[in-house]
Amino acid sequence: xxxxxxxxxxxxxxxxxxxxxxxxxxxxxxxxxxxxxxxxxxxxxxxxxxxxxxxxxxxxxxxxxxxxxxxxxxxxxxxxxxxxxxxxxxxxxxxxxxxxxxxxxxxxxxxxxxxxxxxxxxxxxxxxxxxxxxxxxxxxxxxxxxxxxxxxxxxxxxxxxxxxxxxxxxxxxxxxxxxxxxxxxxxxxxxxxxxxxxxxxxxxxxxxxxxxxxxxxxxxxxxxxxxxxxxxxxxxxxxxxxxxxxxxxxxxxxxxxxxxxxxxxxxxxxxxxxxxxxxxxxxxxxxxxxxxxxxxxxxxxxxxxxxxxxxxxxxxxxxxxxxxxxxxxxxxxxxxxxxxxxxxxxxxxxxxxxxxxxxxxxxxxxxxxxxxxxxxxxxxxxxxxxxxxxxxxxxxxxxxxxxxxxxxxxxxxxxxxxxxxxxxxxxxxxxxxxxxxxxxxxxxxxxxxxxxxxxxxxxxxxxxxxxxxxxxxxxxxxxxxxxxxxxxxxxxxxxxxxxxxxxxxxxxxxxxxxxxxxxx
Amino acid sequence: xxxxxxxxxxxxxxxxxxxxxxxxxxxxxxxxxxxxxxxxxxxxxxxxxxxxxxxxxxxxxxxxxxxxxxxxxxxxxxxxxxxxxxxxxxxxxxxxxxxxxx
Numbered sequence: 001x002x003x004x005x006x007x008x009x010x011x012x013x014x015x016x017x018x019x020x021x022x023x024x025x026x027x028x029x030x031x032x033x034x035x036x037x038x039x040x041x042x043x044x045x046x047x048x049x050x051x052x053x054x055x056x057x058x059x060x061x062x063x064x065x066x067x068x069x070x071x072x073x074x075x076x077x078x079x080x081x082x083x084x085x086x087x088x089x090x091x092x093x094x095x096x097x098x099x100x101x102x103x104x105x106x107x108x109x110x111x112x113x114x115x116x117x118x119x120x121x122x123x124x125x126x127x128x129x130x131x132x133x134x135x136x137x138x139x140x141x142x143x144x145x146x147x148x149x150x151x152x153x154x155x156x157x158x159x160x161x162x163x164x165x166x167x168x169x170x171x172x173x174x175x176x177x178x179x180x181x182x183x184x185x186x187x188x189x190x191x192x193x194x195x196x197x198x199x200x201x202x203x204x205x206x207x208x209x210x211x212x213x214x215x216x217x218x219x220x221x222x223x224x225x226x227x228x229x230x231x232x233x234x235x236x237x238x239x240x241x242x243x244x245x246x247x248x249x250x251x252x253x254x255x256x257x258x259x260x261x262x263x264x265x266x267x268x269x270x271x272x273x274x275x276x277x278x279x280x281x282x283x284x285x286x287x288x289x290x291x292x293x294x295x296x297x298x299x300x301x302x303x304x305x306x307x308x309x310x311x312x313x314x315x316x317x318x319x320x321x322x323x324x325x326x327x328x329x330x331x332x333x334x335x336x337x338x339x340x341x342x343x344x345x346x347x348x349x350x351x352x353x354x355x356x357x358x359x360x361x362x363x364x365x366x367x368x369x370x371x372x373x374x375x376x377x378x379x380x381x382x383x384x385x386x387x388x389x390x391x392x393x394x395x396x397x398x399x400x401x402x403x404x405x406x407x408x409x410x411x412x413x414x415x416x417x418x419x420x421x422x423x424x425x426x427x428x429x430x431x432x433x434x435x436x437x438x439x440x441x442x443x444x445x446x447x448x449x450x451x452x453x454x455x456x457x458x459x460x461x462x463x464x465x466x467x468x469x470x471x472x473x474x475x476x477x478x479x480x481x482x483x484x485x486x487x488x489x490x491x492x493x494x495x496x497x498x499x500x501x502x503x504x505x506x507x508x509x510x511x512x513x514x515x516x517x518x519x520x
Numbered sequence: 521x522x523x524x525x526x527x528x529x530x531x532x533x534x535x536x537x538x539x540x541x542x543x544x545x546x547x548x549x550x551x552x553x554x555x556x557x558x559x560x561x562x563x564x565x566x567x568x569x570x571x572x573x574x575x576x577x578x579x580x581x582x583x584x585x586x587x588x589x590x591x592x593x594x595x596x597x598x599x600x601x602x603x604x605x606x607x608x609x610x611x612x613x614x615x616x617x618x619x620x621x622x
Contacts, residue, residue, distance in 0.1 A: 152583050159590045163597050170601045179604040180617050186598045187551050187614075191542050193594075194558035197587065198535055201562045205528075205569035210579040257620040 012061035012085035013097035013147065016105050019053035020140040024133055031129025039127040043120035043483065046132040050113035050139070054106050061085045063098050063516060087516050093211045094153045096284075098516035101147035103364050103509060104280035107371045108146065111272040112139035114375045114491060118382055119265035120483040124172045131171060135269060138164035142277035149288065151200050151210040154281060158196070158245070161277055162189055165270050169262040181261025188244060188254040196241025202234035203289070212288045219301075220294060228297035232304060235290065239308050245278040248312045248342045249319040259335035264385060267331060268378030271338050276367040279345060283352070283363060287517055292353045302353050310350040310444060316343030317451040324458050330381055330393050333458060334374070337417060340455060341370060347444055348432045354439025357514045362431035364510035369416065369424035369498045376491040377413035379484060380406055387478045393462055398471030403478045407466045409488045416495045418459040419452050424498035431507065527568035535561035548602045548612040552595065559591045 011018070023046065030042055065087055087098045095101075112135050119125040119132075141160030148154045166189060170182020204210055207218040218224060219231070243251040259267045286305055294301045320340030327333035348363040383406060384399070385391050400407040416423030419430075429452060433445040480488070498506060534557055541554025563584050570580025606612050 152579065152586055155583070156586055156590065159594065163593055166597050166601060170604055173604055173608070176608045177619050179601060179608055180619055182601045183548060183605045183617065184620070186601050187542075187548065190552070190555045190594055190598060191558075194538070194555050194562070197562045198558065198565070201565040201569070201583075204580060204583065205565060205573060208569070208574035209577065210583055261620050
């Protein structure tokens with residue numbers, strides 16, 4: 001890297017964050033200016049703005065490895081900004097700009113944009129400017145931790161993402177369930193943050209530096225004198241903290257209550273964005289600080305975290321899928337299903353040591369398709385409960401005759417969650433299990449497949465209720481506004497494309513994640 | 521000079537007390553206070569490590585300052601949510617707040 005500080009060269013690393021900050025200010029002003037009746041347009045401004053940021057970020061600043069850059073650009077004479085930006089550490093080593101950060105930032109931006117559009121016509125959120133503002137700020141935190149390479153940045157990004165989520169969960173004060181879910185989320189979330197932070201403070205203490213590459217090189221060096229037990233304690237605390245954030249069992253207590261009580265667009269948002277960002281951070285953290293082959297005092301540290309994560313994955317898959325079978329509320333069912341999905345994704349983390357390249361790509365791809373899939377399923381729940389006031393699975397009866405398109409999109413979403421071929425979920429699971437097999441964890445891949453079959457039962461039950469059962473209101477179609485129609489259309493298109501034509505390009509993009517993780 | 525491990529011991533004790541408080545208290549405000557205890561433990565750790573390990577780099581102190589700021593923000597949001605719950609339910613005892621179960 002150049003010794004001098006070059007603002008333009010450093011900008012790409014935080015381009016989405018800068019864009020989101022500007023968007024947040026714009027929303028704040030528009031919220032003041034617009035009449036109550038026009039505030040619905042804020043949703044469109046937020047949605048289009050966030051999509052715009054994602055597209056610009058993709059087009060302008062594709063990360064280029066330093067090694068393939070033209071020679072004069074490395075010296076720093078003329079950096080061709082429009083053609084791409086160089087991978088590496090920026091902003092005093094706080095942020096890394098690389099493919100892994102980019103793919104996760106793009107999915108967080110898409111998740112936020114679709115959430116804003118989805119909420120446009122809801123009675124409780126649609127005309128509240130502050131709702132859009134908080135969604136933007138939370139996405140900003142998510143973008144920050146997708147590239148964070150410093151303990152301070154990790155902590156700040158996590159809190160910037162989570163504290164707005166507490167507010168969002170408690171947003172609807174007229175519904176008694178919403179503040180309750182906010183309170184539960186807050187109590188568990190702040191407890192988890194404190195545990196994670198204690199682990200981070202120990203890690204800082206061992207190495208005497210807050211930068212992740214610095215900690216890694218110190219842990220690897222001869223100078224490191226601390227007892228391995230202390231490192232294991234810190235690692236355990238950190239993984240427990242992350243376990244709460246990604247709602248992995250046995251740290252999942254808050255998930256069903258928060259998912260059920262929070263306003264549905266908020267549930268959709270926190271089930272995709274915060275999860276994706278936390279997985280990005282967990283990946284980077286484990287690979288950068290405790291890389292494969294790190295031995296301290298005779299204990300192979302990566303084996304320890306791999307075993308811990310494997311245990312979390314197995315418990316999450318078993319508990320999530322089996323408890324989901326008994327749910328009657330659709331949001332609760334999706335909550336347990338999201339615990340199970342966290343379990344599948346953790347398989348990828350467990351395989352990080354044996355097959356790092358494939359599993360990084362598999363996790364990125366899984367989270368990418370999961371963003372659209374979950375948004376799709378929750379968008380249908382938003383429309384349905386807005387029209388009927390019900391969130392019970394049995395009330396979906398006859399939806400295929402009542403609103404055939406709505407039933408079809410819900411089916412696409414559920415099939416993708418279940419992992420049935422035409423939809424994206426199939427390839428998502430396929431890549432994860434492939435990574436596990438490559439890493440020699442065949443038994444966990446088999447368990448994953450078995451649990452997917454269990455999951456198929458409860459997803460298909462909903463499809464059966466919609467298509468076979470007869471309901472009372474079958475002659476009353478459910479109104480779908482054009483804004484939410486766009487959400488449904490875009491996400492179903494994304495889900496179907498990610499399961500068919502777009503698999504190879506997106507997976508190739510995701511494959512660039514691991515090689516870009518290290519260096520300068 | 522007081523050795524480093526004494527500071528770490530105090531921090532670990534505070535952390536343990538905080539954890540015990542979170543797990544055993546029934547009042548939401550008391551749980552929030554216990555979380556603040558845990559964050560204080562983190563701060564003691566950070567500042568002690570900074571002083572003994574790398575006093576020339578400012579990162580440890582900066583980290584501690586950020587923990588203060590974020591803890592204040594978290595407490596502000598948390599207390600607001602707890603007040604919202606109290607207004608709708610007339611109670612902040614965690615067991616009484618039980619509409620969501622399954």
